[in-house]
Amino acid sequence: MANTATHEPHGRHQSKKATASGWIGSALEYYDFFIYATAAALIFPQIFFPKGDPQIAIIASLATYGVGYVARPIGAFVLGHWGDTHGRKNVLIMCMFLMGFSTVAVGLLPTYDQVGLWAPALLVLMRLIQGFAVAGEISGASSMILEHAPFGRRGFFASFTLQGVQAGQILAAAVFLPLAHYMPAEQFNSWGWRIPFLLSFLVIVAGYIIRREVDETPAFAEVDKAGKVPKAPVVQAVMESWRDMLRVMCCSLMNVIPVVTTIFGAAYAVQPGYGIGFEKDVYLWIPVMGNIVAVIVIPFVGNLSDKIGRRIPIMVGAIGAGLLSFGYLYAISIHNVPMAIIMSLLMWGVVYQGYNAVFPSFYPEMFPTRTRVSGMAISQNLGTLVTALLPALFVAVAPPGATNIPMLIGSITLGVCVVAAIAAFTARETYRVHMNDLGDADAVPVPKPEYDRLREQTLAGAAHAA
Numbered sequence: 001m002a003n004t005a006t007h008e009p010h011g012r013h014q015s016k017k018a019t020a021s022g023w024i025g026s027a028l029e030y031y032d033f034f035i036y037a038t039a040a041a042l043i044f045p046q047i048f049f050p051k052g053d054p055q056i057a058i059i060a061s062l063a064t065y066g067v068g069y070v071a072r073p074i075g076a077f078v079l080g081h082w083g084d085t086h087g088r089k090n091v092l093i094m095c096m097f098l099m100g101f102s103t104v105a106v107g108l109l110p111t112y113d114q115v116g117l118w119a120p121a122l123l124v125l126m127r128l129i130q131g132f133a134v135a136g137e138i139s140g141a142s143s144m145i146l147e148h149a150p151f152g153r154r155g156f157f158a159s160f161t162l163q164g165v166q167a168g169q170i171l172a173a174a175v176f177l178p179l180a181h182y183m184p185a186e187q188f189n190s191w192g193w194r195i196p197f198l199l200s201f202l203v204i205v206a207g208y209i210i211r212r213e214v215d216e217t218p219a220f221a222e223v224d225k226a227g228k229v230p231k232a233p234v235v236q237a238v239m240e241s242w243r244d245m246l247r248v249m250c251c252s253l254m255n256v257i258p259v260v261t262t263i264f265g266a267a268y269a270v271q272p273g274y275g276i277g278f279e280k281d282v283y284l285w286i287p288v289m290g291n292i293v294a295v296i297v298i299p300f301v302g303n304l305s306d307k308i309g310r311r312i313p314i315m316v317g318a319i320g321a322g323l324l325s326f327g328y329l330y331a332i333s334i335h336n337v338p339m340a341i342i343m344s345l346l347m348w349g350v351v352y353q354g355y356n357a358v359f360p361s362f363y364p365e366m367f368p369t370r371t372r373v374s375g376m377a378i379s380q381n382l383g384t385l386v387t388a389l390l391p392a393l394f395v396a397v398a399p400p401g402a403t404n405i406p407m408l409i410g411s412i413t414l415g416v417c418v419v420a421a422i423a424a425f426t427a428r429e430t431y432r433v434h435m436n437d438l439g440d441a442d443a444v445p446v447p448k449p450e451y452d453r454l455r456e457q458t459l460a461g462a463a464h465a466a
Contacts, residue, residue, distance in 0.1 A: 007434030008151055009369075011218030018148035019157050021214045022141035023164035025092060028203045029137050030168030031175075032103040033068070033130060035196045037263055038176055040064060042270060042280050043193045047111045048119045058267055059395050060120070067124050069381070069388025071131030076377035077234055079136025083373030084233035087216045087224075088144040091136050091373065093208060098133035100204035102126045107197025138165070139377035142360040147217035147369070147435065152306060152455030155431060158361035159302025166294045166356075169262070173288045175199070180280045219369045219435055230370055234378065237371035241439065244366040245379035250423030251314065251363075252383025254355045256416045257321045259387050260328070261348045262287045264394045264409065269332050269340075276335055286344045293349030294356065301357035306455065309431050310362035314424040317354020321347050322417030329406035355420070365430035368439030387416070 044064070045057035083091035106126045112119040141161045149157035175196040183192045223229055230236045237245065265286075269278035305313050324347035331339035367375035394412070398405040430438060432451045437443035446454065 007436045009147070009218040009222045009435055011221055012215060013148050013150065013218060014215055015145075015148050015150060015153075015157055018145050018214050018217070019160045021092075021211050022145045023160045023167070024210050025096060025207055026137060026141050026161050026164030027168040027171065028207050029096060029099050029134060030165045031171045032099045032168075032200050032203055033134050034169045034172035034262070035175065035200075036068070036103070036106065036127065036130060038172055038266070038284070039193055039196075040263070042176070042180075042266060042284075043189060044123070046189060047113075047193075048109075048123050049112055058400075059392050063392045064120065064124055064127055068127040068131030068134070069385045071128040072135040072381035072388075073378065073385055075132035075135030076139070076374075076381040078132070080139065080237075080374030080377035081232075081234055083136060083140050083143065083377070084371055085229055085231075087220055088140050088147070088373065089211065089214055089216050091140045092144065093211050095133050095136045095140065096207035096211065097204060099130060099137075100200050100207065102129035102133065103197055103200040103203070107194040107200070135381050136373070136377055138162075138360065139364070139373050139380065142376065143364050143372045144214070144217055146361060146364050147219040147372075150458045151434060152451065152458050154365070155305035155310065155358060155361040156299060156303040158364075159298050159305075159357040161360040162356050163295055163298040166291045166298065170288055170291045170295070172196070173284050173291075177284050177288070180284060223369050228370055233371045233374040237367065237375040237378070241367055241371065241375050244427070245375055247423045247427050248363050248366065248376060248379035249383040251355075251359065251420045252380045253387055253416045254318055254321075254352075254359075254420045255384045255387040256390060256413050257325070257348065257352045259390050259394075260325050260409065260413055261290065261344060263391045265328070265332060267391070267395065268329070268405065276332060278332070278335065278337070282337060286341055287348065289341060290344040290348035293345050294353050297350055297353045298357040301353050302361070305358045305361065306431060309429045310358050310365070311424050311427060311429060313354040313358045314362060315354075315421040317352055317356070317358075318417040318421040318424070320351035320354070322414035324351060325413040326406055326410035329410055333406050362424075362427075362430065365433065365438050366427065369435070371439070 040061050044061040048064075049057045049060050079091050079095065082094065103126075106123065109122050109126070110119055138161060141164075142158055145161055146154050146158045176193075179188055179192045179195060266283060269276050269283045270280050301313055324343060328340065328343035328347050331343050363376045363380060364372050390412075394409050397412070398408045402408070428441070429445065432445035432448070433443050434446065445451075
């Protein structure tokens with residue numbers, strides 16, 4: 001085997017700066033995305049849709065949440081192409097501007113009582129732009145961090161992409177908490193809900209300042225300098241890596257767990273039609289606490305994946321989270337707040353992170369540098385598109401008044417998680433493959449003893465630098 005230098009890109013690796021940029025950018029961008037998700041479950045059924053049958057209003061509101069995912073494959077094609085032809089840094093700045101402006105616009109929209117059907121129509125348009133923008137965020141940020149990270153530490157550094165996402169969700173719910181708790185319901189439903197959306201203007205400013213400071217990755221710079229940037233990376237990704245794209249699509253069905261936790265779970269717990277009767281501000285604390293635990297757990301799982309590989313944590317996380325969904329939904333059904341919190345902490349905060357912390361390294365490692373953003377973005381967003389339709393499906397299958405809702409929804413959730421686990425099992429292990437060899441089905445992983453030695457050298461060098 002050739003020496004390490006042959007298989008790793010040359011140039012300045014800004015591991016910490018790239019990771020900080022990915023973390024903060026993802027946190028800010030997913031704050032935008034998830035304040036919409038929270039509002040779709042808690043507020044929008046009452047203000048953007050005709051008053052009447054509560055089931056229809058809930059389904060319609062959750063369907064607008066799903067519309068954002070419908071736009072994501074389109075955004076993945078466009079932004080994936082941009083990221084593979086113009087660089088990771090450029091696509092991340094573009095994502096930030098699109099997301100920020102569309103989210104501020106939601107906070108300025110008129111209600112159904114003011115403009116009738118124009119209200120949900122404009123809401124859908126803004127959600128389409130949000131979905132388009134977010135399609136390039138995870139794949140772009142994961143690729144940037146991965147390509148700046150040292151060999152043997154890619155799982156650890158890339159996991160901070162998703163730690164930022166969880167932090168954004170914490171911020172999204174935390175902004176709603178004081179508003180929902182302290183504002184009179186009439187004021188909150190009238191104008192208080194708009195405040196979190198208007199605050200997104202700060203996303204535009206802060207995100208640009210942060211992301212302009214990071215250099216392009218050495219891996220992309222080498223491909224660009226060698227004239228190997230493809231004119232049609234999407235086509236090349238499909239031709240060369242369609243099997244891995246299919247695997248990523250199936251693994252991405254794991255998005256069913258956040259759907260159950262933050263979308264259907266919220267509607268099930270607080271909407272009047274279901275009669276569970278959770279207070280909105282009480283329920284909002286459940287995903288917040290789960291995400292706080294996740295923020296702590298994620299880097300440990302990412303580091304673990306650098307030791308034992310990517311597939312085992314993902315498979316354990318998938319099956320375990322699917323099984324725990326039964327207990328979580330049951331706790332909501334009997335209005336047991338302490339039990340719901342405990343089940344959320346286990347399912348969402350701990351077990352699900354076996355998948356969530358590892359896919360930011362597992363997915364981009366399946367593809368070569370020249371098609372990495374396109375390959376990951378398209379396949380991941382096609383997979384999450386399927387799960388985005390689940391909230392409305394869940395309400396249709398288990399509408400207000402239905403019996404045994406936890407068993408119905410839990411069974412669907414577990415079935416989806418099993419599909420994701422099987423897809424991960426069929427993938428090749430990538431954690432011991434050098435950067436320039438990623439995406440090559442014939443690449444020979446570094447033998448475990450040599451890998452452990454190189455990883456220890458990296459750790460020792462980082463400790464010395466600190």
